[in-house]
Amino acid sequence: GDSVTQMExxxxxxxxxxxxxxxxxxxxxxxxxxxxxxxxxxxxxxLLKATKADDKGSNKGFEATYRKETTSFHLEKGSxxxxxxxxxxxxxxxxxxxxxFGKGTLLTVNP
Amino acid sequence: DxxxxxxxxxxxxxxxxxxxxxxxxxxxxxxxxxxxxxxxxFLKIMFSYNNKELIINETVPNRFSPKSPDKAHLxxxxNSxxxxxxxxxxxxxxxxxxxxxxxxxxxxxxxxxV
Numbered sequence: 001g002d003s004v005t006q007m008e009x010x011x012x013x014x015x016x017x018x019x020x021x022x023x024x025x026x027x028x029x030x031x032x033x034x035x036x037x038x039x040x041x042x043x044x045x046x047l048l049k050a051t052k053a054d055d056k057g058s059n060k061g062f063e064a065t066y067r068k069e070t071t072s073f074h075l076e077k078g079s080x081x082x083x084x085x086x087x088x089x090x091x092x093x094x095x096x097x098x099x100x101f102g103k104g105t106l107l108t109v110n111p
Numbered sequence: 112d113x114x115x116x117x118x119x120x121x122x123x124x125x126x127x128x129x130x131x132x133x134x135x136x137x138x139x140x141x142x143x144x145x146x147x148x149x150x151x152x153f154l155k156i157m158f159s160y161n162n163k164e165l166i167i168n169e170t171v172p173n174r175f176s177p178k179s180p181d182k183a184h185l186x187x188x189x190n191s192x193x194x195x196x197x198x199x200x201x202x203x204x205x206x207x208x209x210x211x212x213x214x215x216x217x218x219x220x221x222x223x224x225v
Contacts, residue, residue, distance in 0.1 A: 034213055038152075043115075043201060043216040087152050098144065098167055099203075099214055101154040 002027045006090045006102025013080055013109050021075040021105050023064075023090035032093040033057075033066050033073040038104070039086045047075075047088070080109045114138050117202045117217035124192055125225055132187045132220045134202030142166075142207050143185040144214065145177060148199040157200075160185055161207060192224045 007022040025033065032051045036044040048057030053068035062077045073090060090102040117134040124130050136143065145157040159167035163179040174190045185202060199221050205214040 032212075036216075043218045044154075044203075045216070046213045049213055089154065093213070098156045098159050100156075104152040104154070106152070 002031065002092050002094050002100045004090050004092050004100055004102040007105055008103065010106040010108060013107070015082055015109055015111050016079045017109075019075070019077040019080045019084075019107070021088055021090075021107070023073045023075065023102060025071050025073065025090075025092050027071075027092055027094055029094060033064070034091040034093060034099070035062070035064055035073070035075050036089040036091055036101075037086045038089065044089065080107070082109045082111050085109045115202055115204055115215050115217040117200075117220055119220060120218060121221050121223075123223045123225065126192055126194060128192050129188070129190045130192060130222070131189070132200055132202075132222075134185050134187070134217060136183055136202075136204040136215070138204055138215060140204040140206055140215075141182060142205050143179065143182075144203040144205075145185065145187050146201040146203060146216075148201060148219070150198070154201070158185075158187075189222075192222075194224050197222055197224045 003026045005024050034049045035047040037047045038044050048059040050057040050066035056065045064073050064075045085108050087104045087106050089104045091099045115136045142161045144159045148154050157171045158177045160179045176188045178186045199219045201219050202217040203214040206212045
């Protein structure tokens, strides 16, 4: 079945540091890939998505590229801010009416 | 306007009680979901409905019964609550995932069973 393996946290960075959160997946067919963010006490919000191989999703300075050859969708940001502190989830959307999530990565950015 | 709203936001109840969580979406989506998030933030799908029809039931105990009176609503009723049911429950909606679209989530209901 579909699965998502995500870099385990927690990740602690200083402001303006470079961020990478690794995500790899296993799926049949041609899934869509997503990154969701959950700020403390809130629900999940879509951060970015990619629907086919070599697509790059981007939003708020975050980027991720759908790499079919390595089955990966790593999240990157060049310069993190304190306000980026949150839990980040990689997710896969197949054709079976559900999203499959990774275990989440807690990011803490210190001033 | 809140796209996916669920009530209540917090629910504290005693073991053995029966409780319901309501969810409504105003996005015109056909597919709705319930997810459970445990204390380690792990998200697991419980149910998926498409056009009021149950599509996915991920080995959830039958104390949990979803009800979809129409496409815009998916309520979750839980009988005989147990300590292990304590978690945050998220409702979500989307177009059918065959169209490769994202899910929109509610704010969550934090259920605490004491």
